[in-house]
Amino acid sequence: MNMYTAILVAGLVASASAFSADATSQPASPASASAPATMPRILVLATGGTISGTADPRSAIGYNSGNVKGQELVRGVPGIEKLASIDAEQISNVGSQDMNDKIWFQLARRIQEAFDKNEADGIVITHGTDTIEETAFFLQNVLRSNKPVVLVGSMRPGGTTSADGPNNLYEAVEVAASAQSRGRGVMVVMNDQIHAPRWITKTNTTAVQAFASPNAGVVGYVDPASVRFVAPVPQAPREVLNLPADGPLPRVDIVYAHANMDGRQIDHAIADGAKGIVIAGEGDGDASKDALAALDRAVKKGIVVVRSTRVVSGFVNRNVEVDDDKRGFVVSLDLNPQKARLLTQLLVANGVTDAAKVQQAFSGTW
Numbered sequence: 001m002n003m004y005t006a007i008l009v010a011g012l013v014a015s016a017s018a019f020s021a022d023a024t025s026q027p028a029s030p031a032s033a034s035a036p037a038t039m040p041r042i043l044v045l046a047t048g049g050t051i052s053g054t055a056d057p058r059s060a061i062g063y064n065s066g067n068v069k070g071q072e073l074v075r076g077v078p079g080i081e082k083l084a085s086i087d088a089e090q091i092s093n094v095g096s097q098d099m100n101d102k103i104w105f106q107l108a109r110r111i112q113e114a115f116d117k118n119e120a121d122g123i124v125i126t127h128g129t130d131t132i133e134e135t136a137f138f139l140q141n142v143l144r145s146n147k148p149v150v151l152v153g154s155m156r157p158g159g160t161t162s163a164d165g166p167n168n169l170y171e172a173v174e175v176a177a178s179a180q181s182r183g184r185g186v187m188v189v190m191n192d193q194i195h196a197p198r199w200i201t202k203t204n205t206t207a208v209q210a211f212a213s214p215n216a217g218v219v220g221y222v223d224p225a226s227v228r229f230v231a232p233v234p235q236a237p238r239e240v241l242n243l244p245a246d247g248p249l250p251r252v253d254i255v256y257a258h259a260n261m262d263g264r265q266i267d268h269a270i271a272d273g274a275k276g277i278v279i280a281g282e283g284d285g286d287a288s289k290d291a292l293a294a295l296d297r298a299v300k301k302g303i304v305v306v307r308s309t310r311v312v313s314g315f316v317n318r319n320v321e322v323d324d325d326k327r328g329f330v331v332s333l334d335l336n337p338q339k340a341r342l343l344t345q346l347l348v349a350n351g352v353t354d355a356a357k358v359q360q361a362f363s364g365t366w
């Protein structure tokens, strides 16, 4: 049994302590009472974002996020009560640029509790789109269940002529309630597409078609009448990492590479006590000689160094232009910098800091 498998097994047996009764959200109250008892039970957990926003008349594209609470959101979607028996709870009410460890842990614990106590067949999380990919990836790495957990957002707030929230929420509930979603775990539904957490990324700042999964494509499609998966249900065992028992995830910094780069930002991260550094490298995770020398200094101090890329698609491979074996670096493969950061945080929190073991974990999370 290698170290990473040991974490998986330990994680499975320690599930009760990692997700103990710390859920502080309000008790569920029905958003719709009209669904027959035989319908799938879907729990909507609202966190904020544009999907809960309303247009601001003072500016053409301005809006105030977080105006509409989870239960109201559900009630505002015509026909949604025919898909499932739906309860809604408010976990937070933030723009997802303010998503943080505290809300993540609360969300993870509430989902685990709902599944462990058989309160729901599937979960829908309403979320801002800026960091929806990070929350999806975080949850996929810590949840001990493969029941469907569907994150959904919108690019336009309620009250605008092209508001996309109601249809996205309808389709998210449709996917979470579908028998075809069993065993698929965490997914993201946006604009008629179903994405997997490892691959989804935001590729447009404002367009309704904002998301893509560049290295793999979508896992399915949804419209108000049908759910169609084009990828099989994942069969490989999924590694599960524990949340830290006390306090937030360890600090891991992302440093963005560019032409004419020196090592100062990396040296600052070292001096500030980062436990890991992810370089959003150029091309295949490259960086200037000065930046690489600073990363060598980080490795010497026991800091985990991961080479990711600022390029939107492709893999960062080991030992191409940079001698990772010699320097003690890890490559992120297809994980973008923000997801590489999260995985490094979770690994460090679980005591995995050896470069070879971190590399093994990066290679084995899909």
Ligand code: ASP
Residues within 6 Å of the ligand: 048, 049, 050, 051, 065, 094, 095, 096, 097, 127, 128, 129, 130, 131, 153, 154, 155, 156
């Ligand atoms: N800033 C918003 C958020 O991420 C944008 C959105 O939801 O589309 O919460």
